[in-house]
Amino acid sequence: MPDWTECLNFGISIAKQAGEVVLAALQDQKDVDLKSSPADLVTETDQRVENILIFEIRKRFPHHRFIGEESVAAGGRVQLTDCPTWIIDPIDGTVNFVHRFPFMAVSIAFAVNKQTEFGIVYSCVEDKLFHAQRGRGAFLNGEAVHTSGQEDINRCVVVTEIGAERDHLSLSTMTSNIFRLLKLPVHGVRALGTAAVDMCQVATGGADAYYHIGMHCWDIAASAIIVQEAGGVVMDTDGSSFDMMSRRVIAASSLAVASHIAQVVQAFPCRRDDDDPSSTCGAESVGKL
Structure with missing residues (x-):
């Protein structure tokens, strides 16, 4: 089996x-453009960082392919081949970046034969680098991390996001999901504004579960393998196997917790990432947090 450690x-x-x-751009005045909704933002720094990452990778590995958030936003297709x-998100948490809310991450996943081999999430302001390689565990700044192992949904802290969708169906579904979880009850519901960092909280045991509908493959591909290698469970919100292109995910400390959340939350219609570059969710197209 090939060893992808050099790439990692x-x-x-x-x-x-x-x-x-x-970080250098964090305090600068930002030119902000809108993508799919008033909450779906992009800055020059998003585009610059993605260009830097692709340039450096292409120089080192000229035959490798890319799926990048800003490339897709510019009209590129999502095509995951063998x-x-x-799979790159240059700034996961652009709204946070614009407002200097201190949770944002560079997220990089690497897939071969449509299987994720490793994931890297660098939470810049916190200076926390999470990584995992398939079959070799998950790490935070070089130290092994593990999920909480919690199996009782009533003792869980659950992380989720409202996301960029602003149509009635999406908003009503997302808020009713939170309501149903709080009525179980769970200990609490939290949101940091970045899917990648949210899921890494599950990997370290800081949260017991994360779920979301409407994010994209670049938001979660890296953090999904980090959760799995930390001993957690990742699945679709309907309880089926995880598919990074489906735009639905539950990441949890245990199968019991993941399955319970799958029974509670409902999804709204989302076009798969690999169906069409102008994917829509609810009544509007969506982008990142």
Whole structure:
């Protein structure tokens, strides 16, 4: 079986490099454009960081492919093939970045034969680098991490996001999901504004579960393998196997907790990431947090 450690180590180095660019731009005045909704933002820094990452990877691995958030937003297609593919979110948490809310991450996943081999999430402001390689565990700044192992839904802290969708169906579904969880009850519901960092909280045991509908493959591909390698469970919100293109995910400390959340939350219609680059969710197209 091929060893992708060289690619992983290279990915870690460029994630840190990209994080420095994000931090340097954090205090600057930002030119902000809208994508699919008033809550779906993009900045010059998003585009610059993605360009840096792709340039560096292409220089080192010229035959590898890419799925990048801003490339897709510019009209590129999401095509996950058997070829080595880097799945990139240059700034997961752009709304946070614009408002200087201190949770944002560079997220990089690497897939071969449509299977994720490793994931890297660099939470820039916190200077926390999460990574995992298939079959080799999950780590935070080089130290092994593990999920809480919690199996009782009533003792869970659950993380989710409202996301960028602003049509009536999406908003009503998302808020009613939170209502149903709080009525179980769970200990609490939290939101940090970045799916990648949210899921890494599950990997470290800081939260017991995360779920969301409407995010994209670049938001969760890296953090999904980090949760799995930390001993957690990742599945679709309907309880079926996880599919990074479905735009639905539950990540949890245990199968019991994941299954309970799957019974509670409802999904609204979302076009798959690999169906159409102008994917829509509810009544509007969606982007990142």
